[in-house]
Amino acid sequence: xxxxxxxxxxxxxxxxxxxxxxxxxxxxxxxxxxxxxxxxxxxxxxxxxxxxxxxxxxxxxxxxxxxxxxxxxxxxxxxxxxxxxxxxxxxxxxxxxxxxxxxxxxxxxxxxxxxxxxxxxxxxxxxxxxxxxxxxxxxxxxxxxxxxxxxxxxxxxxxxxxxxxxxxxxxxxxxxxxxxxxxxxxxxxxxxxxxxxxxxxxxxxxxxxxxxxxxxxxxxxxxxxxxxxxxxxxxxxxxxxxxxxxxxxxxxxxxxxxxxxxxxxxxxxxxxxxxxxxxxxxxxxxxxxxxxxxxxxxxxxxxxxxxxxxxxxxxxxxxxxxxxxxxxxxxxxxxxxxxxxxxxxxxxxxxxxxxxxx
Amino acid sequence: xxxxxxxxxxxxxxxxxxxxxxxxxxxxxxxxxxxxxxxxxxxxxxxxxxxxxxxxxxxxxxxxxxxxxxxxxxxxxxxxxxxxxxxxxxxxxxxxxxxxxxxxxxxxxxxxxxxxxxxxxxxxxxxxxxxxxxxxxxxxxxxxxxxxxxxxxxxxxxxxxxxxxxxxxxxxxxxxxxxxxxxxxxxxxxxxxxxxxxxxxxxxxxxxxxxxxxxxxxxxxxxxxxxxxxxxxxxxxxxxxxxxxxxxxxxxxxxxxxxxxxxxxxxxxxxxxxxxxxxxxxxxxxxxxxxxxxxxxxxxxxxxxxxxxxxxxxxxxxxxxxxxxxxxxxxxxxxxxxxxxxxxxxxxxxxxxxxxxxxxxxxxxxxxxxxxxxxxxxxxxxxxxxxxxxxxxxxxxxxxxxxxxxxxxxxxxxxxxxxxxxxxxxxxxxxxxxxxxxxxxxxxxxxxxxxxxxxxxxxxxxxxxxxxxxxxxxxxxxxxxxxxxxxxxxxxxxxxxxxxxxxxxxxxxxxxxxxxxxxxxxxxxxxxxxxxxxxxxxxxxxxxxxxxx
Numbered sequence: 001x002x003x004x005x006x007x008x009x010x011x012x013x014x015x016x017x018x019x020x021x022x023x024x025x026x027x028x029x030x031x032x033x034x035x036x037x038x039x040x041x042x043x044x045x046x047x048x049x050x051x052x053x054x055x056x057x058x059x060x061x062x063x064x065x066x067x068x069x070x071x072x073x074x075x076x077x078x079x080x081x082x083x084x085x086x087x088x089x090x091x092x093x094x095x096x097x098x099x100x101x102x103x104x105x106x107x108x109x110x111x112x113x114x115x116x117x118x119x120x121x122x123x124x125x126x127x128x129x130x131x132x133x134x135x136x137x138x139x140x141x142x143x144x145x146x147x148x149x150x151x152x153x154x155x156x157x158x159x160x161x162x163x164x165x166x167x168x169x170x171x172x173x174x175x176x177x178x179x180x181x182x183x184x185x186x187x188x189x190x191x192x193x194x195x196x197x198x199x200x201x202x203x204x205x206x207x208x209x210x211x212x213x214x215x216x217x218x219x220x221x222x223x224x225x226x227x228x229x230x231x232x233x234x235x236x237x238x239x240x241x242x243x244x245x246x247x248x249x250x251x252x253x254x255x256x257x258x259x260x261x262x263x264x265x266x267x268x269x270x271x272x273x274x275x276x277x278x279x280x281x282x283x284x285x286x287x288x289x290x291x292x293x294x295x296x297x298x299x300x301x302x303x304x305x306x307x308x309x310x311x312x313x314x315x316x317x318x319x320x321x322x323x324x325x326x327x328x329x330x331x332x333x334x335x336x337x338x339x340x341x342x343x344x345x346x347x348x349x350x351x352x353x354x355x356x357x358x
Numbered sequence: 359x360x361x362x363x364x365x366x367x368x369x370x371x372x373x374x375x376x377x378x379x380x381x382x383x384x385x386x387x388x389x390x391x392x393x394x395x396x397x398x399x400x401x402x403x404x405x406x407x408x409x410x411x412x413x414x415x416x417x418x419x420x421x422x423x424x425x426x427x428x429x430x431x432x433x434x435x436x437x438x439x440x441x442x443x444x445x446x447x448x449x450x451x452x453x454x455x456x457x458x459x460x461x462x463x464x465x466x467x468x469x470x471x472x473x474x475x476x477x478x479x480x481x482x483x484x485x486x487x488x489x490x491x492x493x494x495x496x497x498x499x500x501x502x503x504x505x506x507x508x509x510x511x512x513x514x515x516x517x518x519x520x521x522x523x524x525x526x527x528x529x530x531x532x533x534x535x536x537x538x539x540x541x542x543x544x545x546x547x548x549x550x551x552x553x554x555x556x557x558x559x560x561x562x563x564x565x566x567x568x569x570x571x572x573x574x575x576x577x578x579x580x581x582x583x584x585x586x587x588x589x590x591x592x593x594x595x596x597x598x599x600x601x602x603x604x605x606x607x608x609x610x611x612x613x614x615x616x617x618x619x620x621x622x623x624x625x626x627x628x629x630x631x632x633x634x635x636x637x638x639x640x641x642x643x644x645x646x647x648x649x650x651x652x653x654x655x656x657x658x659x660x661x662x663x664x665x666x667x668x669x670x671x672x673x674x675x676x677x678x679x680x681x682x683x684x685x686x687x688x689x690x691x692x693x694x695x696x697x698x699x700x701x702x703x704x705x706x707x708x709x710x711x712x713x714x715x716x717x718x719x720x721x722x723x724x725x726x727x728x729x730x731x732x733x734x735x736x737x738x739x740x741x742x743x744x745x746x747x748x749x750x751x752x753x754x755x756x757x758x759x760x761x762x763x764x765x766x767x768x769x770x771x772x773x774x775x776x777x778x779x780x781x782x783x784x785x786x787x788x789x790x791x792x793x794x795x796x797x798x799x800x801x802x803x804x805x806x807x808x809x810x811x812x813x814x815x816x817x818x819x820x821x822x823x824x825x826x827x828x829x830x831x832x833x834x835x836x837x838x839x840x841x842x843x844x845x846x847x848x849x850x851x852x853x854x855x856x857x858x859x860x861x862x863x864x865x866x867x868x869x870x871x872x873x874x875x876x877x878x879x880x881x882x883x884x885x886x887x888x889x890x891x892x893x894x895x896x897x898x899x900x901x902x903x904x905x906x907x
Contacts, residue, residue, distance in 0.1 A: 038894075049446060071429065072686065074682075074689075075690075076691075077689070077691070079692060079693055081693055082546075082691060114546055195545075195547075195548060211429070216424075217449070230437040230449065231449050298891050298892075300479065300892045311887060
């Protein structure tokens with residue numbers, strides 16, 4: 001196992017102990033990234049709960065753009081395979097969704113299921129050269145018959161309203177909460193007379209896996225803090241980048257067993273980095289190389305084509321620990337240091353939840 | 359280790375037992391009283407009622423809709439300080455909280471009734487994180503294009519059976535459920551209402567045909583639990599017609615009706631059936647059940663207060679969206695079933711909510727067979743499962759019921775019989791309603807009773823006239839012979855098992871389904887599988903449940 005402490009190569013035990021020391025001596029540790037398999041995400045929440053850390057994800061801003069709108073107005077949505085199989089009209093909002101392979105697939109195929117089966121599929125596009133939220137508002141006004149001034153917009157509104165099954169693709173990070181709220185309003189309006197669904201295009205991180213794990217583990221979404229022993233969700237307060245910039249965090253765990261853009265604070269904040277193939281000695285104060293799920297180790301990952309979780313077996317044998325294993329070892333070392341005694345000597349879920357005789 | 363539970367009032371209706379006595383436990387099982395051995399441990403049950411651990415057949419405790427409900431309405435549950443031993447047991451609504459809360463109430467098994475095969479792995483991972491309980495999930499079918507194609511093409515019973523078996527095996531389900539069969543598909547094609555014989559657009563099928571095929575498949579496979587059916591027209595005046603027509607359509611085959619309270623709504627004004635409101639049809643439903651011993655139901659009791667409704671019946675949830683309170687809702691038009699999440703307030707003392715509350719109790723109080731009348735709130739749809747102790751209290755105590763009825767609007771007495779029913783449930787009947795009935799219904803012969811050989815899942819309650827207090831916090835709860843709750847607190851954070859049917863799937867159907875999935879998703883059966891390796895533990899997560907032979 002490759003591991004480094006302050007740039008020097010070391011063995012697994014020493015790296016785990018250094019990680020445990022770093023995290024357990026912090027007053028306000030932050031766990032960030034979580035671009036990893038479900039078992040590692042689960043282990044990260046478990047350890048965060050024990051040591052009073054806060055948690056954020058690599059795609060946190062985009063995730064919370066969606067969640068902000070969801071918690072205010074709700075949503076009406078469909079997964080990619082349903083849109084590809086049923087939609088006879090598709091509206092692409094902004095430029096970011098164009099990077100998705102789904103758009104290519106939609107351009108090259110026709111609907112095959114439902115009442116639109118066999119029809120030609122029309123694809124419409126709202127460009128981001130003007131404010132997207134305002135454009136969607138105009139489109140919604142046209143769809144409701146409140147505006148008639150813009151011929152192009154009126155045509156798009158007519159196409160979506162006359163479709164048998166419409167779909168509206170957007171990227172939450174590009175559109176933002178207010179734009180998504182307006183978009184969902186448009187979709188809900190269209191469903192008064194036909195069927196139309198929104199589809200939020202994933203940013204390629206494991207945020208959607210983390211969202212599920214967070215919800216069933218804490219009852220809340222991803223950005224939670226455990227400083228007061230109970231999970232508290234606060235999208236602003238537990239934004240890891242903000243905490244690092246503001247100097248609120250004094251240590252971090254960066255979990256990225258999958259390739260992930262690195263935050264700028266990795267080298268300025270005392271950090272334990274659990275990373276895959278891009279591990280390097282100077283990445284952070286403590287660096288531990290872990291297996292990349294789906295390639296070097298098995299793991300459950302978000303499957304964008306299925307809009308769900310799938311298990312991915314390793315493609316190749318690799319003598320590497322999983323990120324979940326390392327976090328469990330850090331947790332055991334933290335418990336051994338007695339730092340959680342004040343929190344009730346928490347026995348920990350990972351140690352007991354799947355054992356018969358713990 | 360030999361354990362003696364000593365001197366409690368032992369209530370086991372399956373053995374005709376309701377008397378003070380002992381229960382003996384060894385190696386996780388209930389054993390006959392040994393003639394010549396002393397116990398290693400004695401639990402004093404004097405002044406207590408000893409029952410089998412509670413068994414839940416229909417509670418939405420995991421899966422995509424449950425996750426979405428937490429995101430839509432994060433304020434629904436309150437998180438309190440974490441107790442010793444588990445970092446998330448007081449995280450309101452979370453898996454740890456669900457396990458701990460059920461266990462404190464004396465429940466030891468719980469079943470999530472709505473697992474779409476496309477999301478089986480997520481549901482099973484979530485269930486596996488519920489501590490203390492054995493858990494399981496019902497595989498939902500009835501709206502998937504592959505099944506509907508096979509039925510449309512008239513391929514016959516064997517093909518349907520093989521596809522159902524494959525889905526149950528792949529998702530590791532404990533049974534099969536259909537939810538407004540064909541309704542989600544019809545909704546996506548523009549329908550807003552669906553009854554038993556209405557045509558499903560694009561397939562030329564009906565709910566009757568789909569459900570009939572699933573009823574046959576469940577019997578041919580030998581699934582212990584009968585087909586679990588969520589009928590058409592939930593919650594609408596006249597929904598009693600839907601339930602009775604569905605029962606007739608079963609033509610004598612075994613069938614279980616989910617949350618029957620939401621169908622016990624007779625039309626109040628025949629001149630204006632959809633706008634004139636409803637009146638209780640509890641007696642009609644009960645009479646129909648008594649005439650059909652092969653049928654069973656669970657209640658879906660309503661309790662007052664804020665909740666969030668979750669259902670794969672997207673047709674119904676879309677119809678109910680304008681009643682959302684607060685005014686926000688989510689509708690996922692998923693790959694087969696989809697799902698809808700609509701917050702709802704059962705308004706305390708509101709006429710509609712009060713009548714719903716009365717109807718659920720009425721069904722239980724009129725029932726001649728509590729073992730086929732299972733207590734549920736359809737958590738969280740009628741309200742949270744945490745209200746079971748209060749519901750039990752109302753069933754057992756006519757005075758408490760009368761006091762509550764006296765606070766409710768007059769419509770309760772005008773449109774239901776609740777105020778005239780004198781019956782008070784006995785402990786044995788409560789055990790039938792919450793233990794032996796649901797265990798038999800799920801085909802889990804090893805639980806729901808206290809006979810020798812049974813699993814040592816046992817609840818010991820202080821006999822308290824305040825039945826709400828009594829059933830909220832057990833004195834002791836044993837899971838597999840280990841004390842997990844003492845004085846209402848969890849003392850041993852053990853893990854239960856996920857119960858899954860052992861079903862053989864047909865190789866030809868596997869190949870055929872692989873082709874179908876590759877065409878639709880660009881991915882095959884592997885991406886839908888629920889392998890042990892996904893659970894990141896070296897301990898077994900699943901326990902096999904055999905099919906009927």
